[in-house]
Amino acid sequence: MQDYRLYCLRADGRIKDRHDYQASDDDAALAQAVICPDGFGAEIWQGPRRLASLTGNRQRA
Template identity: 40%
Template sequence: MSTAYHAYILGPDGHIQNRVDVLCDDDEEATRMAEQLVDGHDVELWQGARMLATFRMKE
């Protein structure tokens, strides 16, 4: 059964610019998918009120 996760795209000021909803089977799959969203901005991965990871853009 898939679980809903939310990847938040952060702007330079640290505020949310966009949200990407993903359905994944587990935390590991969601983490891999969210990490791919890092493209010139930071990304936070959440599952409900639980923060799983923060991915920083490469400088």
């Protein structure tokens, strides 16, 4: 298992919240990513590597 972090972002792109979790690989980490409640977007990281940027359903200011 590998460690991943999901950062929920505010409308201005700054970090609002962080969720730590484990997954067997990158595909599993993407599948396990939670939806951030405010809908502005998120980033998934594994160590210093950004795995993905997820776009929310609201536009950033």
